[in-house]
Amino acid sequence: MKSRWLPFEWIVALRFLREGRMQTLFIVAGIAIGVAVIVFMSALLNGLQSNFVRRVLTAQSQIQLLPPKEVARRLGAGSALEDAVVQAPLQRLKSIDQWQSVAAQVRAMPDVEVVAPTASGSALAIRGEASRAVSVNGIDPALYFLIVALPEKIVRGSTRLTPGDILIGTDLASDLGVGVGDKLRVSSASGGDQTLMVTGLFDLGSKPANQRTTFVALRTAQSLLGLVGGVSSLEVKVKDIYAADVIAQRITAATGVEADSWIATNAQFFTAVQAQKTSNTTIRFFVGLSVAFGIASVLVVSVVQKSREIGILRAMGISRGQVLRVFLLQGGLLGLLGSLGGAGMGLVALLLWQRYALNPDGTPLFPLAIEPGLFVASLLLATLTGLAAAFAPALRAAQLDPVVAIRG
Structure with a gap:
């Protein structure tokens, strides 16, 4: 019908x-x-x-702003100087110039969500007679954890980071024989030396990363690494992760600071x-x-x-x-x-x-x-x-x- x-x-x-x-x-x-x-x-x-x-992005930021690299230049002219081999100088740990204003400028961009300052460098973690070379990363937890989901990687303890605390990887904890609540001495090449309490152990899913990576408060890292008031990088989170390369170019054009996107640093991936x-x-x-x-x-x-x-x-x-x-x-x-x-x-x-x-x-x-x-x-x-x-x-x-x- x-x-x-x-x-x-x-x-x-x-x-x-x-x-x-x-x-x-x-x-x-x-x-x-x-x-x-x-x-x-x-x-x-x-x-x-x-x-x-x-x-990939749980262990790194989407864009990283870095200070310019030091470049060796010829002085004068002449055939002897022109034929000379110029070696690249050793890169000293240094801060981004006027990083507060750069961070504010980047944060004001419409495609950017979070900007977090970090102070990173090499140091030596010492426990009794055992020692390991580590990478110290000074962070502001309130900002950094919005970019890198470190709290999800904590397997024991917490993410507390006061000036006297440190977070370390599970493999480093095993190598040094330390656990949550133990003390760890950290010494850097710049002369900084502090004894810190282990408040949390994390697992980044990579043994080399768990053996080398540590996190401390930003001020603690600045003191250890001789970067008083300075930062070695600015970590940036953007709204569209696949536009990170284009946004990094805009940041470099606007601020003059070198900006590397996760796309450039993970080209094969x-x-x-x-x-x-x-x-x-x-x-x-x-x-x-x-x-x-x-x-x-x-x-x-x-x-x-x-x-x-x-x-x-x-x-x-x-x-x-x-x-x-x-x-x-x-x-x-x-x-x-x-x-x-x-x-x-x-x-x-x-x-x-x-x-x-x-x-x-x-x-x-x-x-x-x-x-x-x-x-x-x-x-x-x-x-x-x-x-x-x-x-x-x-x-x-x-x-x-x-x-x-x-x-x-």
């Missing part, structure tokens, strides 16, 4: 699909599998990429991320192409099978435009039905992945963000692909001569 209220093109399109049930079923199943592959692979690769980027994006796009393109050919082939066969019916309909007075719309509707409906089934299959596959693809400790391999936008995009893509694939068969059907079609 409801079909009486449907437009003529819809009635004919649905009837043609019902009459070729097996063809319709197979093409809908093929589309569903294609859409499920697109949904599953897109979510999987996006989750993998986000996990890699998160792991970023190249791998871009390659992963390209592979994801390639997979989606070829799956969509196979879906389009499947729909087109079925509709071409349908045009041949329904030639007599089309001729009769044309003789009864329906226009070429109506015939065209009948087959376009078939393509769109096939794409829509297949995409709905494929979205459901993809969702089930993602839920099963999260349920059964686990680390040895029972946690997920990496978090998967099931975004509604991905499913909506897949529905639109499959439906539009169906319409596009149906265009050539629909045009052929619309151009059939009624007399020739009826004679067969």
